Amino acid sequence: MTLSDKIVTSMPSQGFEDLRHDFLKALRCMILSRTLEDKLGSLYRAGGRIVGGVYLGRGQEAFSAAAGIHLRWGRDIYGPLIRDQAGRIAFGEPVLDAMRTYLGVSTGPMRGRDGNIHRGRPQVGYMAMISHLGSLLAVVGGALFARRLRGTLGDSVGATSIGDGGTSTGAFHEGLNFAAVEKLPLVVSVANNQFAYSTPTHRQYACEDLVDRARGYGVGGHQVDGTDLLACVQVFRTAFQRARAGEGPQMVVGRLLRLGGHGEHDDASYVPDLQKHSHEGRDCLVVAQGQAVDLGWATPQELRQWEKEARKEVDQALAQVSKEPVPDPYRESWQALSTTALMEGQER
Amino acid sequence: MSSITYLEAIREAQYEALRDNPEVFLYGQDIGTFGGAFKATKNLGREFPGRVFDAPISEDAMIGMAVGAAVEGARPIVEMQFADFSSVGFNQIVNQAATLYWRTNTPCPVTIRLPSGGTAGSGPFHSQSMESIYAHYPGLVILTPATVEDAYWMLLDSVKLDDPVIYCEHKFLYYHLKADGFGQRMPIGKARIARPGRDATIVTYSAMLHESLRAAEELRLDGYEVEVVDLRSVKPMDTDTILASVARTGRLLVVGESFPWGGATAEVIARVSSEAFHLLDAPPLRLNSKDTPIPYHPNLWKAHRPTTASISAELRKLLRY
Numbered sequence: 001m002t003l004s005d006k007i008v009t010s011m012p013s014q015g016f017e018d019l020r021h022d023f024l025k026a027l028r029c030m031i032l033s034r035t036l037e038d039k040l041g042s043l044y045r046a047g048g049r050i051v052g053g054v055y056l057g058r059g060q061e062a063f064s065a066a067a068g069i070h071l072r073w074g075r076d077i078y079g080p081l082i083r084d085q086a087g088r089i090a091f092g093e094p095v096l097d098a099m100r101t102y103l104g105v106s107t108g109p110m111r112g113r114d115g116n117i118h119r120g121r122p123q124v125g126y127m128a129m130i131s132h133l134g135s136l137l138a139v140v141g142g143a144l145f146a147r148r149l150r151g152t153l154g155d156s157v158g159a160t161s162i163g164d165g166g167t168s169t170g171a172f173h174e175g176l177n178f179a180a181v182e183k184l185p186l187v188v189s190v191a192n193n194q195f196a197y198s199t200p201t202h203r204q205y206a207c208e209d210l211v212d213r214a215r216g217y218g219v220g221g222h223q224v225d226g227t228d229l230l231a232c233v234q235v236f237r238t239a240f241q242r243a244r245a246g247e248g249p250q251m252v253v254g255r256l257l258r259l260g261g262h263g264e265h266d267d268a269s270y271v272p273d274l275q276k277h278s279h280e281g282r283d284c285l286v287v288a289q290g291q292a293v294d295l296g297w298a299t300p301q302e303l304r305q306w307e308k309e310a311r312k313e314v315d316q317a318l319a320q321v322s323k324e325p326v327p328d329p330y331r332e333s334w335q336a337l338s339t340t341a342l343m344e345g346q347e348r
Numbered sequence: 349m350s351s352i353t354y355l356e357a358i359r360e361a362q363y364e365a366l367r368d369n370p371e372v373f374l375y376g377q378d379i380g381t382f383g384g385a386f387k388a389t390k391n392l393g394r395e396f397p398g399r400v401f402d403a404p405i406s407e408d409a410m411i412g413m414a415v416g417a418a419v420e421g422a423r424p425i426v427e428m429q430f431a432d433f434s435s436v437g438f439n440q441i442v443n444q445a446a447t448l449y450w451r452t453n454t455p456c457p458v459t460i461r462l463p464s465g466g467t468a469g470s471g472p473f474h475s476q477s478m479e480s481i482y483a484h485y486p487g488l489v490i491l492t493p494a495t496v497e498d499a500y501w502m503l504l505d506s507v508k509l510d511d512p513v514i515y516c517e518h519k520f521l522y523y524h525l526k527a528d529g530f531g532q533r534m535p536i537g538k539a540r541i542a543r544p545g546r547d548a549t550i551v552t553y554s555a556m557l558h559e560s561l562r563a564a565e566e567l568r569l570d571g572y573e574v575e576v577v578d579l580r581s582v583k584p585m586d587t588d589t590i591l592a593s594v595a596r597t598g599r600l601l602v603v604g605e606s607f608p609w610g611g612a613t614a615e616v617i618a619r620v621s622s623e624a625f626h627l628l629d630a631p632p633l634r635l636n637s638k639d640t641p642i643p644y645h646p647n648l649w650k651a652h653r654p655t656t657a658s659i660s661a662e663l664r665k666l667l668r669y
Contacts, residue, residue, distance in 0.1 A: 077416075114451045122419045122454040130443050138409040139444065142416025142424075149373060149398070149422065171439070174409035181404055336450045336486035338510045342537055344584045 020297050022233045025069050026090060027288050027298070028306055030061040030229070033086035034285055035310035036095055039318065040102055044264045050102050052115045057083035059259030060191050062284035063224070065090045066232035067159055067189050067252070070240040077143045079127035079136035079160035082117050083191060083258070087161070093126065099317040105324040112327035133166035137175025137188065144184045153185070157243050161189040164204055165196020167213070176249065180218045183248040187239050188219075190251060191226060193258040194280065198270045211253040219249040226254030227280060229288035230295075257281045355522040357496045357530065358388050358461075361503035362425060366396045369423060372507055374400040375410060376427030376461075385429050386463060386522060407437035414458045415444050415512075423457045423507050431462035431516065432476040445512040446487030455510035459503070465518040465555050465605055466653055472641035475649075477554070477604070480611030482514045483583040489513045490583040491536065494557035496527035498534070498580055505536050516582075518555040525558070539586035541593065545575030548599035548666055551590055551616050553579040556603045556654060563659035572667055582612045590616060591624050598629035599666050603654050608636035630669035635662050 016023075037056045044054040057064055060083045068090025071078050078091050085098065100108025101119040110119050110128070120128030127139055140158040147153040166172055167190060179186045190210055194201055207213060214221025220242055224235040232254065239250040257280045261268040275281055292298040298306075335343050352360070365372045374389055380402040383390035393400035403410045407428060414424040428434045434441065441460065448456040466475035483490045489511050493499040499517060506513040534540060542557060543564055550560045557578045564574035577593050579585060594600050600620055604613040613634045620632055635654045643649050 110451060118451070120452060122448070122452050127416075127419070128452050130447065132439050132443055135408070135412055135440060135444055138406075138412025138440070139416035139419070141409075142413035142418075143420045144416075145413060146417035146420035146422040149417075150371075150420075170436075171408045171412070174404070174406035175412060178404055178406055178409040178413060336446070337489065338449045338455045339489075342489055342509075342511070342584050344587075 016230060016295060019230060019233050019237070020295075022069055022237065023230060024292070024297055026062070026065040026229060026233055027292055029065040029068065029090040030086050030285050030288060031303075031306050032095070032310040032313065033057065033061050033065070033089050035307065036098060036314050037085055039314050041264050043102075051104055054102070054264040055082045055117050055262070056260055056264065057085045059257055059284060060193060060226065061086035062229040062232050062288055063189065063191055063226040063254040063256060064161070066229060066236045067161070067187065069233075070236055071157070071159055073126075074124050076156050077125040077127070077140050077158040079129065079140040079158070081129055081136070081161040081163070081166070083163070083193070084161050091126065095313055095317045096321065099321045100324065103321050104326060105321055106327040107324045132171065134162065134169035134171030134173075134175060136160045137162075137172060137186075138178055141175060141179040141182065141184050141186055144186060145182060155244050157185045157187065157240060159187040159189065161191065163196060164190070164192040164194070164201050164210060165199065167210055168204055176217050176219065176251070179249045183246070185243040185246070186249040187236070187243050188249060188251045190253045192253055192255050194275065195258055195271060197262040197266070209253065211251065214251040217249075217251070219251050220247060222250060222252040224252060224254050226256030227282040227284045227287055229284060230291050255280055256284065259283060351526040351528055352496060352530075353523055354496050354499045354517070354525040355386060355388060357500035358503055358517055359390060359392070361500045362389060362392060363395070365425065365504060365507040366392065366399055369507070371421060371423045372399070372425065373417075373422060374425050374427065375403050375414060377403050377405060377429045379427050384427060386519065388427065388461070407433050408440050411437040411440035411458070411460065412444060414460075415440065415448060415456060418456050418458045419448070419454055423459070425459045425461060425507060427461045428463065430474050431464040431478045432473050434460065434462055434478055441482065441488070441512070441514070442485040446485050448487075449511065450487055456512045457507070457510050458512045459506040459515055460513065461515045461517060463519050464516040465520055466642055466649060467520050468646040468649055469644060470642070471644040475642040477516070477606035479514065479516045479554075479582045480604075480606050483612060483615070487512065488583065489536065489581065490516065491581050492516045492553040492579065494518070494521070494554050494578050494580070496525055497531040500530045501533040502536060502580070505533075509536075516554060520555045521558075534580070536581050537584045537586060539580055539589040540578045541575065541589070542578040543574070543576040545573035545597065547572045547574060547597060548601060548663060549575045549577060549590075549593040549597045550601050550603055550659070550663070551577045551579060551593070552603040553582060553612070554605065556605050559654060559656045560603050560659055562656040563663055566656065566660045567663055567667075572663075574663060579612075585612075585615065585619070587619050587623070590620060591627070594620055594624055595627050598627060599669075600628065600632040601635065601659070601662050601666050602632070603635045603659055605637055605653050608634070608639050611636070630666055633662055633666050635659060
């Protein structure tokens with residue numbers, strides 16, 4: 001039985017026609033993301049191929065993809081975080097970039113110098129996250145700021161993501177406050193996935209809901225059921241429209257559950273069963289496939305076909321990357337500055 | 349002949365950078381209408397409308413913002429109100445700015461101005477010298493101008509560099525240090541023989557250059573010719589010039605204002621000891637501030653940092669060996 005056969009939803013079958021295109025685009029990204037991540041998880045567990053950790057976005061694909069589909073590769077600015085594989089695909093990142101970075105080959109954007117989710121192509125507005133949470137907000141904001149200063153902002157928009165844990169950092173506060181002061185066209189996705197690594201939300205914040213903070217920052221606040229793709233597509237459409245319309249930063253808080261550990265090394269045994277079986281513990285991909293069928297936007301056959309195509313794309317990427325060269329320490333430049341003349345002798 | 353101060357040189361360099369390149373903008377606390385806590389950006393906001401921005405008190409976001417802007421091709425100059433506060437932006441400096449080129453092949457032309465070093469009455473949190481902290485991290489250029497000429501040329505060079513620059517300007521030199529003009533540009537990465545000598549070498553930088561020159565002058569009265577090397581940039585460090593000087597004198601004293609544990613002065617000693625041990629006629633000495641926070645009262649502050657007197661005393665110790 002495939003994912004698409006399992007779900008029954010109570011979605012009404014009319015009134016959402018204008019979301020159809022976005023929904024289906026996001027759904028296909030979710031399918032590809034889940035397929036890719038399942039493969040990465042398998043490679044990790046098999047051992048040997050992936051050197052570092054594997055950090056998956058299982059359970060967060062709907063929320064991530066619904067943001068990513070509003071971003072245009074080469075025109076908008078995106079600073080995704082750890083659980084944004086679906087959003088990265090929606091933005092336009094090729095599967096090859098992910099595979100190459102996880103396997104650390106020298107053909108990838110990070111050339112073996114950084115791995116897994118720490119990848120990007122800043123020259124085209126695709127920022128490569130560092131591990132320090134919250135620090136991307138100001139970077140994405142700064143890129144928008146520079147465009148506005150130069151007069152090239154146009155209708156471009158920036159987006160970045162954070163989790164419930166990341167909202168506790170000083171960098172998140174400083175970055176969002178700065179973006180609000182500058183009234184930048186920035187959409188901040190807050191995936192409230194209930195656990196920051198193992199720490200539950202009641203040890204993370206004391207406000208009733210993270211969206212309450214939006215008012216304090218003077219930014220637009222939006223809430224959504226992060227397990228519900230249709231709702232996510234709708235809410236992000238509004239948020240991106242408002243950001244592009246000059247209404248300043250928009251903060252979208254999605255309630256969901258991380259369906260797995262912090263990374264694949266983590267069995268997440270600290271997540272109570274009750275929570276796994278709660279509404280927020282639903283698998284957003286199963287929900288979305290059910291919605292697609294119920295709305296008459298896709299047939300189960302089509303869903304299976306998309307899954308098949310995704311598997312093919314992922315398998316091809318893996319096969320190709322497996323043949324590509326790994327970095328060679330003797331050919332590595334070991335140069336941290338772009339100005340070669342200012343590098344001190346390495347042999348010292 | 350009209351004279352120009354170290355602070356005016358910094359302002360002038362920013363003026364010219366703004367004038368010559370539309371990608372340059374200034375970002376910092378109170379730097380707009382107010383002209384900055386030290387007036388290093390005085391009138392620049394008026395002369396370049398829409399190019400000089402007051403920042404919220406958010407050093408982390410200020411640096412992060414500059415990195416994002418640099419990715420887009422801008423060349424921001426960020427003023428930290430005091431070098432000490434850059435610790436709040438530390439993560440963005442050493443992890444975001446400093447790793448960007450190496451990780452992603454994207455240049456990061458950000459200049460971060462750090463009003464550095466002690467002045468009487470400034471206390472523990474408005475007196476720090478951070479050059480050694482930042483020099484420890486790969487991917488940053490650390491400039492420590494000691495003269496009006498270097499303050500001017502090195503700031504202009506910073507803005508042109510495609511790498512993040514930590515520009516450590518010394519507050520003690522702001523108003524007192526004057527020159528008749530900006531002289532000749534010297535390239536970044538080259539140390540300068542500020543005073544030639546044959547009996548001992550002092551390697552130093554920033555405000556300690558001037559204390560060291562005075563100490564060398566004192567020793568001249570005793571018949572010693574002390575060579576003084578101004579590093580100009582802590583990173584890259586011009587090891588060749590240091591070694592050549594030690595080859596001439598056989599004795600080395602390294603003077604820095606920052607805290608004594610590790611750092612730029614220790615780096616000089618380490619390089620000379622490992623690469624030119626045979627050139628040394630005496631154990632190399634190092635003089636830094638004391639290993640306590642920087643004190644408030646002038647009596648304590650003067651005893652905390654190296655001074656002409658304490659440098660002279662160390663020199664005598666070195667020459668007696």
